[in-house]
Amino acid sequence: MEIDAYSASIGLMRQSQLFTKTRREVPKDETSKNAQLLIRAGYIHKEMAGVYSYLPLGLGVLKNIEQIIRIALNAVGAQEVFMTTLQDPEIWKATNRWDDKIVDNWFKTKLKNDTEIGLATTHEEPLVRILKDHISSYKDLITETQLSIYQFQTKFRNELRSKSGIMRGREFMMKDQYSFHLSEKSFDNYYEMMARTYLSIFDKVGLGSVTVRTKASGGSFSKFSDEFQTFSDAGEDKIYLCDACKIAINNEIIQEQSSCISCLKPKENLLEKKSIEIGNIFPLKSKFTDAGGLKVKDSNGNDVSVLMGCYGIGLGRLMGTIVEVLSDEKGIVWPESVAPFKIHLLVLNEEQKLVADNLYEELKRREVAVLYDDRDISVGEKFADADLLGMPLRVLVSNKSITAGGYEVKGRSENVSKIMSVNELYSYCHV
Amino acid sequence: MEIDAYSASIGLMRQSQLFTKTRREVPKDETSKNAQLLIRAGYIHKEMAGVYSYLPLGLGVLKNIEQIIRIALNAVGAQEVFMTTLQDPEIWKATNRWDDKIVDNWFKTKLKNDTEIGLATTHEEPLVRILKDHISSYKDLITETQLSIYQFQTKFRNELRSKSGIMRGREFMMKDQYSFHLSEKSFDNYYEMMARTYLSIFDKVGLGSVTVRTKASGGSFSKFSDEFQTFSDAGEDKIYLCDACKIAINNEIIQEQSSCISCLKPKENLLEKKSIEIGNIFPLKSKFTDAGGLKVKDSNGNDVSVLMGCYGIGLGRLMGTIVEVLSDEKGIVWPESVAPFKIHLLVLNEEQKLVADNLYEELKRREVAVLYDDRDISVGEKFADADLLGMPLRVLVSNKSITAGGYEVKGRSENVSKIMSVNELYSYCHV
Numbered sequence: 114m115e116i117d118a119y120s121a122s123i124g125l126m127r128q129s130q131l132f133t134k135t136r137r138e139v140p141k142d143e144t145s146k147n148a149q150l151l152i153r154a155g156y157i158h159k160e161m162a163g164v165y166s167y168l169p170l171g172l173g174v175l176k177n178i179e180q181i182i183r184i185a186l187n188a189v190g191a192q193e194v195f196m197t198t199l200q201d202p203e204i205w206k207a208t209n210r211w212d213d214k215i216v217d218n219w220f221k222t223k224l225k226n227d228t229e230i231g232l233a234t235t236h237e238e239p240l241v242r243i244l245k246d247h248i249s250s251y252k253d254l255i256t257e258t259q260l261s262i263y264q265f266q267t268k269f270r271n272e273l274r275s276k277s278g279i280m281r282g283r284e285f286m287m288k289d290q291y292s293f294h295l296s297e298k299s300f301d302n303y304y305e306m307m308a309r310t311y312l313s314i315f316d317k318v319g320l321g322s323v324t325v326r327t328k329a330s331g332g333s334f335s336k337f338s339d340e341f342q343t344f345s346d347a348g349e350d351k352i353y354l355c356d357a358c359k360i361a362i363n364n365e366i367i368q369e370q371s372s373c374i375s376c377l378k379p380k381e382n383l384l385e386k387k388s389i390e391i392g393n394i395f396p397l398k399s400k401f402t403d404a405g406g407l408k409v410k411d412s413n414g415n416d417v418s419v420l421m422g423c424y425g426i427g428l429g430r431l432m433g434t435i436v437e438v439l440s441d442e443k444g445i446v447w448p449e450s451v452a453p454f455k456i457h458l459l460v461l462n463e464e465q466k467l468v469a470d471n472l473y474e475e476l477k478r479r480e481v482a483v484l485y486d487d488r489d490i491s492v493g494e495k496f497a498d499a500d501l502l503g504m505p506l507r508v509l510v511s512n513k514s515i516t517a518g519g520y521e522v523k524g525r526s527e528n529v530s531k532i533m534s535v536n537e538l539y540s541y542c543h544v
Numbered sequence: 545m546e547i548d549a550y551s552a553s554i555g556l557m558r559q560s561q562l563f564t565k566t567r568r569e570v571p572k573d574e575t576s577k578n579a580q581l582l583i584r585a586g587y588i589h590k591e592m593a594g595v596y597s598y599l600p601l602g603l604g605v606l607k608n609i610e611q612i613i614r615i616a617l618n619a620v621g622a623q624e625v626f627m628t629t630l631q632d633p634e635i636w637k638a639t640n641r642w643d644d645k646i647v648d649n650w651f652k653t654k655l656k657n658d659t660e661i662g663l664a665t666t667h668e669e670p671l672v673r674i675l676k677d678h679i680s681s682y683k684d685l686i687t688e689t690q691l692s693i694y695q696f697q698t699k700f701r702n703e704l705r706s707k708s709g710i711m712r713g714r715e716f717m718m719k720d721q722y723s724f725h726l727s728e729k730s731f732d733n734y735y736e737m738m739a740r741t742y743l744s745i746f747d748k749v750g751l752g753s754v755t756v757r758t759k760a761s762g763g764s765f766s767k768f769s770d771e772f773q774t775f776s777d778a779g780e781d782k783i784y785l786c787d788a789c790k791i792a793i794n795n796e797i798i799q800e801q802s803s804c805i806s807c808l809k810p811k812e813n814l815l816e817k818k819s820i821e822i823g824n825i826f827p828l829k830s831k832f833t834d835a836g837g838l839k840v841k842d843s844n845g846n847d848v849s850v851l852m853g854c855y856g857i858g859l860g861r862l863m864g865t866i867v868e869v870l871s872d873e874k875g876i877v878w879p880e881s882v883a884p885f886k887i888h889l890l891v892l893n894e895e896q897k898l899v900a901d902n903l904y905e906e907l908k909r910r911e912v913a914v915l916y917d918d919r920d921i922s923v924g925e926k927f928a929d930a931d932l933l934g935m936p937l938r939v940l941v942s943n944k945s946i947t948a949g950g951y952e953v954k955g956r957s958e959n960v961s962k963i964m965s966v967n968e969l970y971s972y973c974h975v
Contacts, residue, residue: 130687132623134678158674160628161661166674167626175626192563195598195606197591198629198698199715220653222663224714225704230592232653232663243589243597247565256561267629267698273656283655284630 126169126454127473128486131155133168135498146347147433148278150445154501163275163283165429170502173453175286178318178428179265181450182288185314189306190258191290196239196266200231204238208404218270232269237397237423240291241405251411254295254419259303263290265428277349279429280389280437290424293402295409300420304394307424311341311392318431319448323438324391327352327361328374335396337366337374342388347437350390353383361386389434397421445503446525454484455542457504459495461511469510472520472535481542500525508538557600557885558904559917562586564599566929577778578864579709581876585932594706594714596860601933604884606717609749609859610696612881613719616745620737621689622721627670627697631662635669639835649701663700668828668854671722672836682842685726685850690734694721696859708780710860711820711868721855724833726840731851735825738855742772742823749862750879754869755822758783758792759805766827768797768805773819778868781821784814792817820865828852876934877956885915886973888935890926892942900941903951906966912973931956939969 133155143149143159151157156171167175183193199222205211211231213219220232233239240262247253254260268287275283292307294300308326315324320343327340340363342352352361355373362370362383372379399418402408408416432451439446449455456476460469469485476483484504486495499507509521509530520538523530533541564586574580574590582588587602598606614624630653636642642662644650651663664670671693678684685691699718706714723738725731739757746755751774758771771794773783783792786804793801793814803810830849833839839847863882870877880886887907891900900916907914915935917926930938940952940961951969954961964972 130621130623130689132675132678132684132691132693155678158677160630160670161632164628164630166628166670168674169623169625172624172626190561192561192600193603194600195603197595197597197715199591199595199700201592222651222653225702239591239597243599244563246589247563247586253563258561260563262563269630271656284628 126484128484129488131169131484133170135501143278144276145278145280145433145437146440147280147436150436150440150501151279151433154445154503156445157279161283163272163281165279165282170453171432174432174447174451175428177451177453178431179286179288181317182314182426182428183265185310185317186261186263186288186290189261189310190256191261191263194240194243194262194264196233196236196243196264198232198267198269200233200239202229202231204242204405205231207406208238208401210238218272220269220271233266234268234270235423236264236266236289237291237401237421238405241401241407241421244293245405245407248293248407249409251295251409251417254293254299254409259292259294259299261290261292261303263288263424268427277347278433280347280433281349282427282429285430286428288426288428292422292424294420294422295411295417297420300396300422304396304422307394307422308339311394311424311426314426315341315343315391318451319435319439320391320431325352325354325359325361327363327388327390328366329363329393330365331396334398334400338393338395340390341392342386343391343434343438344386345389345434345437346387348387348389350388352386352388353380354386355383361388389430389437391431391434392424392426394424395422397423440503441526443497444501447503447505449505452482452503452505454482454504456481456483456506456508457499457502458483458485459492459499459507459509460485460487461492461509465510465512465515468515472508472510475535479539506542557915559915560919562600562915564601566932574709575707576709576711576864576868577871578711578867581867581871581932582710582864585876585934587876588710592714594703594712596710596713601884602863605863605878605882606859608882608884609862610717610719612748613745613857613859614696616741616748617692617694617719617721620692620741621687622692622694625671625674625693625695627664627667627674627695629663629698629700631664631670633660633662635673635836636662638837639669639832641669649703651700651702664697665699665701666854667695667697667720668722668832668852669836672832672838672852675724676836676838679724679838680840682726682840682848685724685730685840690723690725690730692721692723692734694719694855699858708778709864711778711864712780713858713860716861717859719857719859723853723855725851725853726842726848728851731827731853735827735853738825738853739770742825742855742857745857746772746774746822749882750866751822751862751869756783756785756790756792758794758819758821759797760794760824761796762827765829765831769824769826771821772823774822774865774869775817776820776865776868777818779818779820781819783817783819784811785817786814792819820861820868822862822865823855823857825855826853828854871934872957874928875932878934878936880936883913883934883936885913885935887912887914887937887939888930888933889914889916890923890930890938890940891916891918892923892940896941896943896946899946903939903941903966910970937973 158166210216324343327342329340331338351364354361358375402419411417473485507523514521517532519532519534521530522533589597755774758773760771762769782795785792789806833850842848904916938954945952948963950963950965952961953964
């Protein structure tokens with residue numbers, strides 16, 4: 114119910130009013146399936162390579178994904194903030210991440226007084242500085258929920274190439290999150306809890322059965338970090354899956370491993386799969402807190418280091434992955450949890466308009482998110498658009514349905530429709 | 545009920561878990577009241593001049609304002625999108641707004657291949673280009689609701705100076721909106737409807753009685769545009785108010801006018817007031833649509849120009865204005881509609897904890913947004929923080945209230961509390 118909040122606020126929509134139009138032809142400059150389908154369906158608009166605007170239907174999906182993540186994170190006591198894009202170089206110099214030779218994907222710009230500033234690629238440095246104003250004692254880090262802070266904020270990364278549609282953007286919406294701990298044990302517990310939370314989020318958005326936790330390098334910080342990889346031939350990554358444990362190892366660390374991380378099955382028996390990374394979690398030890406000067410007093414009044422973890426999900430990446438993995442030859446197939454509308458209501462022609470109008474009004478009254486195709490076009494076009502746009506349920510008002518005293522209802526992935534009465538439809542939609 | 549959606553999703557909050565702390569001392573580098581109070585109360589953090597991060601309580605206010613605006617705009621059929629920050633120079637060259645000598649507040653940056661790109665200061669140009677892919681006929685512009693498109697998106701403006709706190713940012717969240725019309729008459733009707741919508745939005749956020757529609761120059765486009773000005777000594781603007789008509793004239797056009805725009809009262813009798821501009825609406829004629837090449841076919845198949853209007857509200861500006869106008873010597877005073885929490889629940893000491901915990905749980909069950917000060921600090925500090933943070937209702941659990949079988953309830957601007965029973969409290973909170 115909560116996750117319908119955004120759809121409920123775009124409210125109901127008569128398709129004759131929706132300004133976006135679908136198109137049959139594939140955009141010539143897009144090679145990725147996600148960008149091709151999302152542009153054809155009018156969900157997004159390409160501004161330049163790796164930079165996409167979200168149109169009403171696309172924004173609806175993005176907001177639903179955002180809300181699913183927000184609810185999951187609030188439930189574990191994480192606190193939401195909104196940090197800035199413009200970045201003060203000083204805090205990045207302190208961690209040695211300002212120099213373009215070290216971090217090669219900065220966008221930089223200048224204030225009027227010629228001071229060079231950056232566009233945030235990530236937010237460890239500014240958050241550590243913020244915390245210096247607010248936490249000072251070990252007591253601030255032993256709350257029941259643990260200190261964990263997240264945001265939904267645009268990230269800017271100056272990628273050399275960008276041709277995977279909304280899966281790898283130069284500008285993209287990201288949920289980034291950072292947790293802070295006094296001990297390895299507290300960090301480890303939180304990290305494992307976040308791994309479970311991530312799996313539940315990916316399950317909720319419809320990718321649960323094709324997504325696995327994947328061990329990756331921990332860099333200079335730790336033996337491992339974790340990625341969440343979704344099986345897809347469109348993926349840029351390669352993973353090695355233990356079918357028994359449902360845990361994988363990524364390409365980067367398979368050399369060093371002789372077996373599955375969990376059950377010790379020899380690595381020769383792991384399944385090689387192409388995949389898309391839809392999330393990652395990473396232990397950062399005290400690298401950024403120490404460099405940024407964030408310490409807390411312990412119970413004896415001595416300064417102690419603060420351990421940090423980070424947890425990312427790219428929202429566009431996730432939305433693009435859903436399209437890559439679930440779409441079929443006719444178009445997009447949205448899981449109900451992220452679809453901009455639950456129902457796509459179609460009316461065959463003028464004669465049935467009154468019946469359809471009434472159903473539309475009744476669904477409105479019951480706060481069901483419905484897109485009503487009231488346009489004066491052929492039924493063939495309406496069917497093709499419904500398949501392309503990909504709402505979970507297509508509800509058709511036709512002479513056949515009226516005679517039978519109901520509506521023709523078809524799930525997006527089903528091949529046949531069935532007649533449902535009004536009440537059957539409502540109970541099917543849980544309203 | 546709808547506007548509580550965000551608060552309901554941050555949910556309830558025990559203040560012992562909230563990572564932000566209040567401070568007594570005024571930040572030395574801030575001269576504006578809004579920044580001083582919002583930083584002291586832990587709502588925002590300054591990253592650099594004119595660039596502020598929003599911390600949990602501040603984001604709560606920002607999201608409430610956003611949702612009030614969203615609901616008002618959806619109700620008049622406007623469609624929400626999310627355009628990009630990174631801007632392709634080509635579309636700005638076409639309207640002659642790329643050159644730094646003409647538009648002097650661009651932030652510019654470069655792609656890896658050295659192409660110069662900009663950070664959006666506004667979004668007329670990209671939206672016109674998007675529409676070229678979607679509208680082509682006069683029929684697309686004669687829908688019942690009119691074609692009107694809006695977004696909440698960060699704007700970047702390279703201001704020479706920035707010292708008004710969140711009221712004039714180099715990076716700030718803006719609601720910008722653009723409408724498209726075939727005729728002057730259709731434009732005029734829409735424009736007047738938007739003026740009424742703006743007044744109702746400002747009323748809803750608590751500034752209705754101190755905000756007036758103000759005639760301003762229409763620039764090269766039109767005789768007038770309209771600003772919405774809030775009376776405040778902190779304002780940078782000066783307006784001339786007709787007390788009878790509740791309409792004002794701004795400083796820019798007072799010279800050219802001899803009287804009130806509406807009732808012809810001579811200008812000498814208008815009241816001069818300092819004010820803050822919290823919104824503006826502007827006729828753009830066909831300047832950007834023509835330059836961007838957006839035309840539609842009329843019923844005879846001929847290309848015709850498209851008229852455009854734009855409608856802006858800076859969310860940080862609005863939030864800062866509420867603080868400037870409504871705060872008192874003790875701290876912030878939030879109107880109920882934008883407060884991050886409706887109730888600030890205080891418990892005096894350990895003895896009453898159980899009663900307070902139970903009330904907290906019951907408010908949780910009823911989905912009332914409540915901040916529960918369960919911290920182990922003095923009651924004086926709790927009272928001072930409650931005044932500084934500014935939630936509409938302070939609810940105190942004390943021996944006195946327990947003996948009387950209820951709670952001590954005080955409105956933020958009231959001087960005395962009164963004892964209310966549980967049921968009185970709930971009905972007072974409309975739950």
